[in-house]
Amino acid sequence: MNDARKTILDRLRLAHCPDSTPVKCDDQNDPVDSVLGSDERIDCFINRMRAVRTEVHDASHDSWLDILHGVCQARSLNNLLVSPHTRWGAMIYAEIRRFPALKDYSQTIEDWKPELFTAVDAAVTGAYGGIAETGTVILWPDAHEPRAMSLVPPIHVVLLEKSRIYNSLTEAMRIQNWTLTGMPSNVILLSGPSKSADIEQTMTYGVHGPKELIVILM
Amino acid sequence: MSTEFRSNVAHALKQDAVQTHLRTVVDRLRAHRQGALSDDAAFEQLRNRCEAIRADAIRRLPDLLEQFESNAQRNGIQVHWAETTLQANQIVLGIMQQHRATFLVKGKSMVSEEMGVNAFLQSHGIDCLETDLGEFIVQLADEKPAHIIVPAIHKKRREIARLIHGHFPGLPYNEDIETLAQSVRHFMRDKFRAAPVGLTGVNFMVAETGTLCLVENEGNGRLCSTLPPVHIAVTGIEKVIARLDDLPPLLNLLTRSATGQPITAYVNMINSPRRPDDKDGPDEVHLILLDNGRSRIAGDPELLETLHCIRCGACINHCPVYRQIGGHAYGTVIPGPIGAILEPQKQGFNAAAGELPQASTLCGACAEVCPVRIPIPAIINRLRWESVRKNQQSQNSRPVVPGAGSGRKPLEALIWKIWAWCCTHPGIYNRLTKLATRLRNRLPADMGVWTAVRKAPKPAQATLHEHLRTMNIDHE
Numbered sequence: 001m002n003d004a005r006k007t008i009l010d011r012l013r014l015a016h017c018p019d020s021t022p023v024k025c026d027d028q029n030d031p032v033d034s035v036l037g038s039d040e041r042i043d044c045f046i047n048r049m050r051a052v053r054t055e056v057h058d059a060s061h062d063s064w065l066d067i068l069h070g071v072c073q074a075r076s077l078n079n080l081l082v083s084p085h086t087r088w089g090a091m092i093y094a095e096i097r098r099f100p101a102l103k104d105y106s107q108t109i110e111d112w113k114p115e116l117f118t119a120v121d122a123a124v125t126g127a128y129g130g131i132a133e134t135g136t137v138i139l140w141p142d143a144h145e146p147r148a149m150s151l152v153p154p155i156h157v158v159l160l161e162k163s164r165i166y167n168s169l170t171e172a173m174r175i176q177n178w179t180l181t182g183m184p185s186n187v188i189l190l191s192g193p194s195k196s197a198d199i200e201q202t203m204t205y206g207v208h209g210p211k212e213l214i215v216i217l218m
Numbered sequence: 219m220s221t222e223f224r225s226n227v228a229h230a231l232k233q234d235a236v237q238t239h240l241r242t243v244v245d246r247l248r249a250h251r252q253g254a255l256s257d258d259a260a261f262e263q264l265r266n267r268c269e270a271i272r273a274d275a276i277r278r279l280p281d282l283l284e285q286f287e288s289n290a291q292r293n294g295i296q297v298h299w300a301e302t303t304l305q306a307n308q309i310v311l312g313i314m315q316q317h318r319a320t321f322l323v324k325g326k327s328m329v330s331e332e333m334g335v336n337a338f339l340q341s342h343g344i345d346c347l348e349t350d351l352g353e354f355i356v357q358l359a360d361e362k363p364a365h366i367i368v369p370a371i372h373k374k375r376r377e378i379a380r381l382i383h384g385h386f387p388g389l390p391y392n393e394d395i396e397t398l399a400q401s402v403r404h405f406m407r408d409k410f411r412a413a414p415v416g417l418t419g420v421n422f423m424v425a426e427t428g429t430l431c432l433v434e435n436e437g438n439g440r441l442c443s444t445l446p447p448v449h450i451a452v453t454g455i456e457k458v459i460a461r462l463d464d465l466p467p468l469l470n471l472l473t474r475s476a477t478g479q480p481i482t483a484y485v486n487m488i489n490s491p492r493r494p495d496d497k498d499g500p501d502e503v504h505l506i507l508l509d510n511g512r513s514r515i516a517g518d519p520e521l522l523e524t525l526h527c528i529r530c531g532a533c534i535n536h537c538p539v540y541r542q543i544g545g546h547a548y549g550t551v552i553p554g555p556i557g558a559i560l561e562p563q564k565q566g567f568n569a570a571a572g573e574l575p576q577a578s579t580l581c582g583a584c585a586e587v588c589p590v591r592i593p594i595p596a597i598i599n600r601l602r603w604e605s606v607r608k609n610q611q612s613q614n615s616r617p618v619v620p621g622a623g624s625g626r627k628p629l630e631a632l633i634w635k636i637w638a639w640c641c642t643h644p645g646i647y648n649r650l651t652k653l654a655t656r657l658r659n660r661l662p663a664d665m666g667v668w669t670a671v672r673k674a675p676k677p678a679q680a681t682l683h684e685h686l687r688t689m690n691i692d693h694e
């Protein structure tokens with residue numbers, strides 16, 4: 001296959017444009033970079049997320065546990081997949097009796113695939129940030145909150161600090177310095193539950209991923 | 219003159235019901251896009267930026283590909299290069315065999331369609347399951363996608379309901395879209411759980427970080443690239459961009475142009491296979507970089523703009539020809555205006571797709587909506603010329619499209635030559651046009667193919683020059 005590589009690159013190098021100086025554009029700034037005040041930014045985030053069928057709770061550091069409790073009760077959840085090793089997770093485990101059975105993603109996926117697929121009602125994860133302009137949460141999966149938590153269970157609850165909501169994706173990438181800090185194996189931008197308009201351009205939800213996305217702000 | 223394309227068109231034009239349905243859906247897509255572009259100035263600014271990003275990437279393609287490759291490899295992604303679709307298929311087969319895998323789950327990918335990977339693997343006893351709802355419907359019907367964003371655009375819900383009921387008799391017949399989608403979800407879940415390999419496409423590769431970026435709404439792409447132990451991504455070499463900073467404007471423009479959404483439900487950025495600390499994710503991530511004519515196209519300073527395309531489908535939704543004939547009539551993987559310029563360049567003028575530059579009225583709608591401003595009509599004109607050019611040009615205008623000049627007909631060339639001569643000799647030209655006006659009632663009503671679907675043209679009573687003279691306008 002190295003032959004293919006060499007042939008392709010050689011042909012490209014022989015191509016008409018030997019000029020490899022970067023093409024410049026005068027509009028270097030993200031034109032949609034509207035700089036909103038913090039309250040407007042949060043409002044924008046909430047409105048955008050609600051527009052794509054996400055349940056958003058405007059809570060606080062004091063009230064989010066109660067809200068989460070309410071979310072579990074309203075849906076009569078039997079269990080909740082949440083890590084005890086994160087800051088929020090530890091607080092949930094500290095009040096373990098208020099919540100449905102808590103499960104931890106403590107083993108590799110191969111060790112509990114059937115259970116993950118059939119016996120988890122909902123998962124709770126933290127978010128790395130939020131984006132107001134598009135109504136998006138940034139997930140930064142790690143050893144405690146693996147990728148499948150936001151993908152396989154039918155309900156996904158995201159906990160997000162308001163101070164981590166940015167105007168745009170560009171701003172989030174720059175302030176959080178994605179290129180330098182090194183990204184995890186997989187970064188996910190989530191904007192609403194799974195959906196499809198493949199049949200007659202009519203929107204339907206919960207096709208493959210979670211059917212419900214719930215965001216609790218604090 | 220019945221070519222494959224023309225008989226496809228004739229067939230498509232007879233299907234009134236499909237046409238009406240297609241138009242309704244295409245109109246919906248256009249309305250969604252329109253609704254998402256409220257601020258004109260900001261949108262144009264964004265287009266400037268994205269146009270420059272894509273132009274820059276294609277200009278520096280070999281360097282960026284090498285940079286991408288070394289970063290991706292450093293992250294643990296295995297990078298493969300394929301000059302042809304056959305090579306790409308063989309790489310996929312090799313990976314499947316190495317893992318003794320007999321089936322794979324597949325996310326939506328136009329490059330995999332280009333490879334014809336499903337049929338290829340099938341012939342080696344390996345099953346591919348399309349998991350995107352639209353692609354799955356098309357697969358059940360044993361058809362090809364009719365649109366790059368909405369594969370089953372030509373199917374009505376009743377037809378889909380019948381298809382699903384036919385394949386899964388256990389499910390009661392139901393025309394409710396929600397129920398249909400849920401049945402598919404239910405069926406797919408077990409497949410995702412068991413699949414040894416997942417295959418997906420890629421929307422952008424970021425050279426600076428070695429990241430693969432996939433956008434989607436359903437989550438099947440994430441499932442295909444997260445759950446199976448092996449993930450194979452296939453993409454064309456042109457999908458690379460230089461920096462992570464280039465991604466947000468492109469994502470913004472792509473999703474709004476495609477379906478009018480500010481962003482898709484999922485933007486999936488894959489950096490590496492499972493790391494020692496990770497508890498899930500594939501152990502192996504393979505990326506196959508497919509050339510299949512792209513590096514040849516990059517050799518022409520005008521045609522290379524074809525490679526700027528981000529596959530949003532906006533040109534397709536706004537094309538009056540696509541609207542009439544639908545996706546299948548093109549007979550190619552990519553239909554519509556972008557297909558009409560890309561496919562002939564890839565396959566050459568001697569292939570059936572060689573005729574596609576004719577599938578245009580040159581109305582210019584495609585160029586107007588293209589987010590990265592590809593001058594599609596200009597490229598169509600250029601390709602029409604390429605197909606009939608004389609093949610004796612100097613070294614530096616060597617044709618890059620195979621079969622260039624193959625459409626040249628001596629008689630046609632002669633007629634044009636005479637016409638050009640007349641046009642440059644006013645005395646002759648005036649006499650000829652005058653003659654035409656005087657014979658206006660004697661011209662035959664039957665002019666072969668031309669009059670089969672049209673009325674014969676009728677010259678005016680007087681020539682333009684005569685009119686001007688009676689109006690006392692000096693033609694100088």
Ligand code: SF4
Nearest residue numbers: 527528530531533588
């Ligand atoms: S040519 Fe332009 S409008 Fe058409 S699919 Fe490509 S990017 Fe979109």
